[in-house]
Amino acid sequence: MSRLSRSFMVVLLACIPLSSGIAQDLSGDEMRSLDGQVQEIKSDVLSISSELGNLEERLLYPSSTQIALFVALAEDESFRLDAVQLEINGELATHHIYSYKELEALQKGGVQRIYTGNVATGDHQLTVTMIGKLKNGKDLSQSDSFVFAKGIEPKALGITLGGPEFGGSGIQVGDW
Amino acid sequence: MSRIPLSLTGLLLFASLATSPSRSEELKDLYFGEALYYAHQGYYFEALERLDSEVLQHDGLDEPQLDTLYHHIDDAEFSLGDFELRYRMHHRAGRAIKAVLEGAVDEQVRNDAAYRLARIHFQKNQMADAIRALDRIDGKVPESIRDDIEFLRANVYLAENRPQESIAVLHDLQDSKSFGGFAAYNLGIAYLQSGQREDALQQLARAGQVATQDPAELAIRDKSNLVLGTILLEAGNFDEARLYLNRVRLDGPFSNQALLSAGWASMSSDDFERAVVPWNILADREVTDGATQEAMLALPFAYGKLKVHGRAAVNYGRALDSFGVEVTKLDASIESIRAGRFLEALTREEIRKDKDWVIRLRSLPETPETYYLMELLATHDFQTGLENYLDLADLRRRLLGWQASFDSFDDMVDIRHDHYEPLLPDVDEQFRQLDSRMRLRIEQHKMLVRRRDDLLTTPRPEFLATPEEQAVLARIEHIETLLQGAETPFEASLQRRMKRLKGLLIYTLETEYHARFTEFDRNLRGLDEAMLVAQGQYDQFVRSRQAATHSYVGYEKPISRLRAQVSNAIEQVDLLMARQGHALETVAIKELVTRRDRLENYRDKARFALADSYDRATQAQARVDEP
Numbered sequence: 001m002s003r004l005s006r007s008f009m010v011v012l013l014a015c016i017p018l019s020s021g022i023a024q025d026l027s028g029d030e031m032r033s034l035d036g037q038v039q040e041i042k043s044d045v046l047s048i049s050s051e052l053g054n055l056e057e058r059l060l061y062p063s064s065t066q067i068a069l070f071v072a073l074a075e076d077e078s079f080r081l082d083a084v085q086l087e088i089n090g091e092l093a094t095h096h097i098y099s100y101k102e103l104e105a106l107q108k109g110g111v112q113r114i115y116t117g118n119v120a121t122g123d124h125q126l127t128v129t130m131i132g133k134l135k136n137g138k139d140l141s142q143s144d145s146f147v148f149a150k151g152i153e154p155k156a157l158g159i160t161l162g163g164p165e166f167g168g169s170g171i172q173v174g175d176w
Numbered sequence: 177m178s179r180i181p182l183s184l185t186g187l188l189l190f191a192s193l194a195t196s197p198s199r200s201e202e203l204k205d206l207y208f209g210e211a212l213y214y215a216h217q218g219y220y221f222e223a224l225e226r227l228d229s230e231v232l233q234h235d236g237l238d239e240p241q242l243d244t245l246y247h248h249i250d251d252a253e254f255s256l257g258d259f260e261l262r263y264r265m266h267h268r269a270g271r272a273i274k275a276v277l278e279g280a281v282d283e284q285v286r287n288d289a290a291y292r293l294a295r296i297h298f299q300k301n302q303m304a305d306a307i308r309a310l311d312r313i314d315g316k317v318p319e320s321i322r323d324d325i326e327f328l329r330a331n332v333y334l335a336e337n338r339p340q341e342s343i344a345v346l347h348d349l350q351d352s353k354s355f356g357g358f359a360a361y362n363l364g365i366a367y368l369q370s371g372q373r374e375d376a377l378q379q380l381a382r383a384g385q386v387a388t389q390d391p392a393e394l395a396i397r398d399k400s401n402l403v404l405g406t407i408l409l410e411a412g413n414f415d416e417a418r419l420y421l422n423r424v425r426l427d428g429p430f431s432n433q434a435l436l437s438a439g440w441a442s443m444s445s446d447d448f449e450r451a452v453v454p455w456n457i458l459a460d461r462e463v464t465d466g467a468t469q470e471a472m473l474a475l476p477f478a479y480g481k482l483k484v485h486g487r488a489a490v491n492y493g494r495a496l497d498s499f500g501v502e503v504t505k506l507d508a509s510i511e512s513i514r515a516g517r518f519l520e521a522l523t524r525e526e527i528r529k530d531k532d533w534v535i536r537l538r539s540l541p542e543t544p545e546t547y548y549l550m551e552l553l554a555t556h557d558f559q560t561g562l563e564n565y566l567d568l569a570d571l572r573r574r575l576l577g578w579q580a581s582f583d584s585f586d587d588m589v590d591i592r593h594d595h596y597e598p599l600l601p602d603v604d605e606q607f608r609q610l611d612s613r614m615r616l617r618i619e620q621h622k623m624l625v626r627r628r629d630d631l632l633t634t635p636r637p638e639f640l641a642t643p644e645e646q647a648v649l650a651r652i653e654h655i656e657t658l659l660q661g662a663e664t665p666f667e668a669s670l671q672r673r674m675k676r677l678k679g680l681l682i683y684t685l686e687t688e689y690h691a692r693f694t695e696f697d698r699n700l701r702g703l704d705e706a707m708l709v710a711q712g713q714y715d716q717f718v719r720s721r722q723a724a725t726h727s728y729v730g731y732e733k734p735i736s737r738l739r740a741q742v743s744n745a746i747e748q749v750d751l752l753m754a755r756q757g758h759a760l761e762t763v764a765i766k767e768l769v770t771r772r773d774r775l776e777n778y779r780d781k782a783r784f785a786l787a788d789s790y791d792r793a794t795q796a797q798a799r800v801d802e803p
Contacts, residue, residue: 031561034756038564039265041748042221045571048741049225052578055734059585062723070206105216111209121716152719156206
């Protein structure tokens with residue numbers, strides 16, 4: 001084998017391992033120390049975020065008027081949820097159009113906090129409208145209204161959405 | 177070859193050990209569900225922030241069994257560790273999982289925690305700790321992670337240079353549904369590590385023929401054939417090497433390397449015509465790939481050996497042009513990195529939204545450096561550094577957003593202060609009046625209730641007399657007193673009349689007592705309800721008054737403390753970003769310089785070889801032209 005081909009062979013063999021020698025430079029003390037410091041600052045920022053969240057909640061949504069609305073999908077639902085609109089006492093509270101990632105997160109059992117706001121104590125009407133598509137390709141559009149009572153403590157309502165097999169309008173609202 | 181198993185198993189673990197919280201029993205805690213919602217989308221910062229607060233709150237409760245998180249607390253604590261792991265907070269993840277391990281938990285939960293802890297140690301390259309964590313696994317193991325545990329154990333043994341123990345574990349994993357292909361390859365590597373060369377070759381051959389449609393297993397099958405082919409090539413078994421190298425799929429991730437090696441296997445056995453075939457394919461592929469560049473030079477070399485000097489010269493010329501363009505591109509890339517554009521491109525929002533963002537970097541026209549960094553980007557350490565940099569950039573974005581929001585908070589507090597302060601003195605005056613009236617009514621109500629209760633045990637009909645009757649009774653008693661001291665001839669008849677009148681009144685009071693008491697009780701109950709309504713309104717007033725104060729009082733200190741914390745954090749993040757960014761740029765530049773040096777070396781070789789080929793082609797032509 002010529003000198004040229006020998007040198008090619010060395011290159012060839014050096015290329016096989018997935019990690020190159022350069023990566024070893026990165027796994028040195030400096031990188032480890034940096035990694036440790038990055039973890040520390042993440043921890044600090046998480047704690048700031050949590051404290052800020054509490055402050056924000058106290059400032060913007062006092063417990064006596066706070067209402068939080070959550071959306072979940074009924075188990076084993078195969079319909080595709082496209083959008084949800086919520087009205088409280090006839091006024092638009094929020095609407096949300098779902099991305100694929102968000103829908104997937106709901107299908108895996110995640111619960112979305114869709115709205116946090118303020119209402120006075122007493123009875124209120126919540127109207128939920130959902131738009132989506134059924135497995136057979138047909139459009140799905142349902143709307144239902146519910147009355148809920150707001151007391152002096154923060155109110156959390158869970159809205160569970162499902163297809164026709166879920167029963168009724170496919171929308172259920174419950175206290176949490 | 178010892179670097180192969182470590183690097184590969186590391187990658188495999190990264191891909192296969194990742195688990196996600198799954199939909200199992202009915203969700204009872206909305207906030208845990210909210211954390212999962214974020215985690216399922218890969219937003220681990222948000223997931224951690226919510227779940228951390230929820231778990232902390234739960235831990236502080238006097239009666240945690242009444243809390244909705246109580247039903248999920250094991251899952252929640254596990255998820256905390258899991259999210260921390262995914263957010264690359266290994267220190268905290270380790271602590272969270274150790275806490276689960278040391279708690280009084282179910283055997284399966286403990287074993288799951290021990291496995292997760294071992295996984296963290298493995299990723300941190302702390303193999304002795306990983307083994308200690310794995311040794312804690314005892315008794316019942318959750319079915320879903322049984323193979324994961326054994327695969328991890330085998331990889332830890334491999335990393336610890338304990339191939340015999342690894343071989344024993346990998347043997348049992350050969351039929352695993354999730355790890356079969358990987359275990360087959362790793363077993364071959366373990367044999368190699370233990371010096372059992374023949375066993376290694378046989379095992380790699382088996383791993384190279386696994387029947388599968390799974391893309392990851394297909395890749396590992398290719399990898400097995402490539403490694404086996406390379407070992408045989410190195411040992412001088414060129415024909416056999418070619419057999420395995422040819423088994424690597426043409427469209428797989430190891431195709432370029434396999435084509436290059438196949439060409440060298442043919443060249444080494446002086447089968448130049450056969451060498452030309454894979455190198456011709458490879459020379460037309462992506463020019464930035466190292467194997468392609470090598471093939472562009474090797475192909476004319478093979479033509480030279482075949483004495484087709486004209487074609488060799490053309491191909492050397494093509495390689496020369498191409499290398500020149502690439503060297504220019506690399507120089508531009510190095511300059512671009514030095515100017516900070518590499519890091520700018522990496523932190524672009526639209527790039528990160530795509531899960532294949534590393535791949536998409538190649539399509540950015542303004543970042544030519546990324547063409548040459550694919551291999552580097554794929555290494556675990558570089559990725560860790562890169563992810564850290566991106567996480568820091570993300571933290572910075574958040575912190576800057578929060579910093580801007582403090583001014584809004586201040587404004588909000590000031591507006592509320594200015595709104596309520598002038599109103600509150602009047603409100604407080606009204607409140608004081610209402611308060612005194614309310615207290616009076618409450619006392620009156622209490623007195624009536626006491627009277628009713630007394631009447632139940634000691635009936636007093638006169639207490640239930642109407643005001644008129646009370647007036648009449650008082651008048652009679654007054655006249656009786658007058659008559660007692662008076663000397664009048666009418667005294668006896670007057671006293672009889674008085675007695676009759678009093679008797680009539682007492683008769684009425686006694687006979688109507690029960691009816692009147694019932695009426696009194698009914699009225700009092702009505703009053704109770706009215707008092708409740710009044711008390712409710714009073715409480716509402718008190719709450720509203722407090723809410724007004726709470727809406728602007730007591731925020732100054734926390735806001736200024738948080739403002740300072742955010743400001744410090746920004747400074748720290750900036751410092752870390754600069755250091756991390758510099759480290760990444762240095763490594764990236766080093767990689768590009770290496771690639772440029774190699775290309776320049778190739779270019780020099782191509783230049784000389786081109787001249788040589790022209791000479792030979794000219795000489796050959798001259799010989800043909802000679803009469």
